[in-house]
Amino acid sequence: MTPDTALDGDALTLGFGRQVVVDGISVSLRPHLVTALIGPNGSGKSTLLRSLARLHRPRSGTITLTGTDGAAPRPIDSFHARDFAREVTLFSQSRPAPQGLTVREVVAFGRHPYRRRFAGLDDEDRAAIAHALDVTGLVASAERAASELSGGEVQRVWIAACLAQDTGIVLLDEPTNHLDLRYQVEILDLVRDLAHGHGAAVGIVLHDLDHAALVADELLLLSNGTVHAAGAPLDVLTSEHLSEVYGIRVDVDVDPRTGRLRIDPVGRHTGPPRSPDSTREDHQ
Numbered sequence: 001m002t003p004d005t006a007l008d009g010d011a012l013t014l015g016f017g018r019q020v021v022v023d024g025i026s027v028s029l030r031p032h033l034v035t036a037l038i039g040p041n042g043s044g045k046s047t048l049l050r051s052l053a054r055l056h057r058p059r060s061g062t063i064t065l066t067g068t069d070g071a072a073p074r075p076i077d078s079f080h081a082r083d084f085a086r087e088v089t090l091f092s093q094s095r096p097a098p099q100g101l102t103v104r105e106v107v108a109f110g111r112h113p114y115r116r117r118f119a120g121l122d123d124e125d126r127a128a129i130a131h132a133l134d135v136t137g138l139v140a141s142a143e144r145a146a147s148e149l150s151g152g153e154v155q156r157v158w159i160a161a162c163l164a165q166d167t168g169i170v171l172l173d174e175p176t177n178h179l180d181l182r183y184q185v186e187i188l189d190l191v192r193d194l195a196h197g198h199g200a201a202v203g204i205v206l207h208d209l210d211h212a213a214l215v216a217d218e219l220l221l222l223s224n225g226t227v228h229a230a231g232a233p234l235d236v237l238t239s240e241h242l243s244e245v246y247g248i249r250v251d252v253d254v255d256p257r258t259g260r261l262r263i264d265p266v267g268r269h270t271g272p273p274r275s276p277d278s279t280r281e282d283h284q
């Protein structure tokens, strides 16, 4: 992993047809930091992330990449596809498992940007693939047909392929969705390790605000294609901001035991908190 690469989107406006879905947003992904995009359905998170991965062309604004070549930041469009793929990877949802390939072969896709035409895997490729299989809990499944796996397992295979790509910029669109409890925690730990341990610049879309509070150094709270609040989790994940953006009452406090933020979306039918005594009475 090469540290000190960075990706900067400046005043980005993005849309589909006549609809503007991201309206003048700036976002900076810096090495050693996890930047999370949060916000309601349709607020523009995935479109923004895809634009950073060159999969959605901005109507206006610029996206520049500071690459591993040590050169000054330059527009992402000026990178050759293979060079860009050595700098930036994107995990996104809803990719089916390819038919007829083992898990290891799918993860090996991540090494494509490094391979010469018709050349096989070299030791570095094999080491990157082995590491990616290991940290995503797929070693025992490596020779299984990818098409036989469950939805959550397939998701881990694609996350592993991104990790095998070994880029300084890592973009993840809801990587914990569909995963069981263990792998939600493991993927979040992995995301933190990538940034804090390996110096990657991580951009991640998350719906789960507890996950965002756990993993993010910086947060962008989007609402209707604009930034409602940005900064450290304690400043962004406030009752006021979340209630405004999600349109329901959301209580936030800090757990005195762990020091973690506790985010409590209060639905219309939520009753008063129960004390252990009242629970006992219920059963009498």
Ligand SMILES: Nc1ncnc2c1ncn2[C@@H]1O[C@H](COP(=O)(O)OP(=O)(O)OP(=O)(O)O)[C@@H](O)[C@H]1O
Pocket: 016, 021, 039, 040, 041, 042, 043, 044, 045, 046, 047, 048
């Ligand atoms: N391919 C597309 N064609 C037309 N409109 C699209 C397309 N993809 C997204 N949109 C629209 O762009 C807006 C933003 O979508 P986007 O997926 O970026 O939001 P999001 O914040 O990631 O939402 P979610 O939390 O539901 O995943 C939505 O109104 C959506 O309908």
